[in-house]
Amino acid sequence: MTTAAQKVVLIPGCSSGIGLRIAVMLARDHMERYHVIATMRDVKRKNKLLEAAGDVYGKTLSLLTLDVCSDESVKHCMTRIKDQHIDILINNAGIGLVGPIESISLDDMKKVFETNFFGVIRMIKEVMPDMKKRRAGHIIVISSAMGLQGVVFNDVYAASKFATEGFCESLAVQLLKFNVIVSMIEPGPVHTEFEMKMITDVSQTEFPGADPDTVHYFKNVYLPSSVDIFEALGQTPDDIAKCTKKVMEAACPGFHNLTNPLYTPIVAMKFADETGDLSVHTFYHMLFNMTGIMRVTLNIIKCLTCGCLRRRTTISPH
Numbered sequence: 282m283t284t285a286a287q288k289v290v291l292i293p294g295c296s297s298g299i300g301l302r303i304a305v306m307l308a309r310d311h312m313e314r315y316h317v318i319a320t321m322r323d324v325k326r327k328n329k330l331l332e333a334a335g336d337v338y339g340k341t342l343s344l345l346t347l348d349v350c351s352d353e354s355v356k357h358c359m360t361r362i363k364d365q366h367i368d369i370l371i372n373n374a375g376i377g378l379v380g381p382i383e384s385i386s387l388d389d390m391k392k393v394f395e396t397n398f399f400g401v402i403r404m405i406k407e408v409m410p411d412m413k414k415r416r417a418g419h420i421i422v423i424s425s426a427m428g429l430q431g432v433v434f435n436d437v438y439a440a441s442k443f444a445t446e447g448f449c450e451s452l453a454v455q456l457l458k459f460n461v462i463v464s465m466i467e468p469g470p471v472h473t474e475f476e477m478k479m480i481t482d483v484s485q486t487e488f489p490g491a492d493p494d495t496v497h498y499f500k501n502v503y504l505p506s507s508v509d510i511f512e513a514l515g516q517t518p519d520d521i522a523k524c525t526k527k528v529m530e531a532a533c534p535g536f537h538n539l540t541n542p543l544y545t546p547i548v549a550m551k552f553a554d555e556t557g558d559l560s561v562h563t564f565y566h567m568l569f570n571m572t573g574i575m576r577v578t579l580n581i582i583k584c585l586t587c588g589c590l591r592r593r594t595t596i597s598p599h
């Protein structure tokens with residue numbers, strides 16, 4: 282049951298990870314300012330969410346089925362929401378894809394865009410007309426630092442997040458005229474099922490079509506570095522939930538919101554050299570020529586931060 286003072290928050294992708302933690306954090310807000318409509322494409326996966334939500338389920342948190350890839354599912358979900366009124370949409374549902382592009386089918390690439398890009402558009406198209414009419418609303422997208430800076434072997438995933446950033450950056454201008462705010466949350470690595478799914482998937486793959494050198498660079502150079510990066514720089518889903526809540530509650534929410542201060546220099550480097558060479562060559566040297574130094578540096582970061590920097594999550598200045 283929603284009270285008039287509560288903001289209605291719709292979140293796709295709450296079966297695990299970041300979406301689950303955002304849903305629980307908002308539903309457990311001590312001032313009960315939010316009514317969270319947590320959704321997932323298969324409600325059989327609801328147990329983790331309900332366990333984490335505890336006694337707020339049925340009070341400030343309700344659960345509905347929603348698949349961001351299906352018009353029918355999205356429309357059906359909206360009919361279950363009172364007056365189809367949404368104050369805040371948090372586009373969280375997403376899938377990853379990593380590996381040499383020679384061994385990834387175009388169908389698998391399209392699935393990533395169908396979820397990460399068209400899924401976001403489908404949700405925005407559904408809630409936007411009412412927000413415009415009411416001259417109020419906040420559209421938040423859980424994007425990625427990879428929506429601002431491409432990362433080797435994450436070509437298609439990064440492209441889907443870049444596309445989403447471009448779409449939202451364009452739309453934000455029009456929506457501002459209607460007092461509807463658009464904000465991107467841009468995490469670096471986060472410890473969720475996302476990372477586990479990636480590691481499980483790649484360990485079972487043969488990479489047909491990719492030449493042996495590329496497979497070697499992917500398996501023996503990129504993957505170990507990626508694991509080190511997750512270990513040294515990874516945030517928790519709660520860190521991302523806290524950042525998202527902070528952006529929601531800001532007097533003037535910004536458009537870009539990097540959640541991990543350790544990623545700010547990486548993004549800044551891109552804008553420091555308009556040719557783009559600085560980023561491309563730095564990443565090239567880090568991966569292929571300085572693997573040893575990088576491992577040592579990441580281990581030092583891991584020791585120095587020992588969790589405390591990761592807990593001190595900040596939002597980048599705008």
Ligand SMILES: NC(=O)c1ccc[n+]([C@@H]2O[C@H](COP(=O)([O-])OP(=O)(O)OC[C@H]3O[C@@H](n4cnc5c(N)ncnc54)[C@H](OP(=O)(O)O)[C@@H]3O)[C@@H](O)[C@H]2O)c1
Pocket residue numbers: 293294295296297298299300321322323326347348349350373374375376396400423424425426467468469470471472473474475476518
């Ligand atoms: N983890 C990271 O390192 C990281 C970093 C930057 C950004 N992100 C972004 O954060 C968001 C959440 O990811 P996560 O890390 O929390 O991973 P996760 O634990 O795998 O959660 C992804 C969620 O999206 C849902 N989902 C996938 N396809 C869907 C669809 N068609 N319709 C509705 N829901 C769907 C999944 O549901 P099922 O249970 O049904 O699969 C799951 O609940 C994603 O947009 C991701 O790109 C993650």
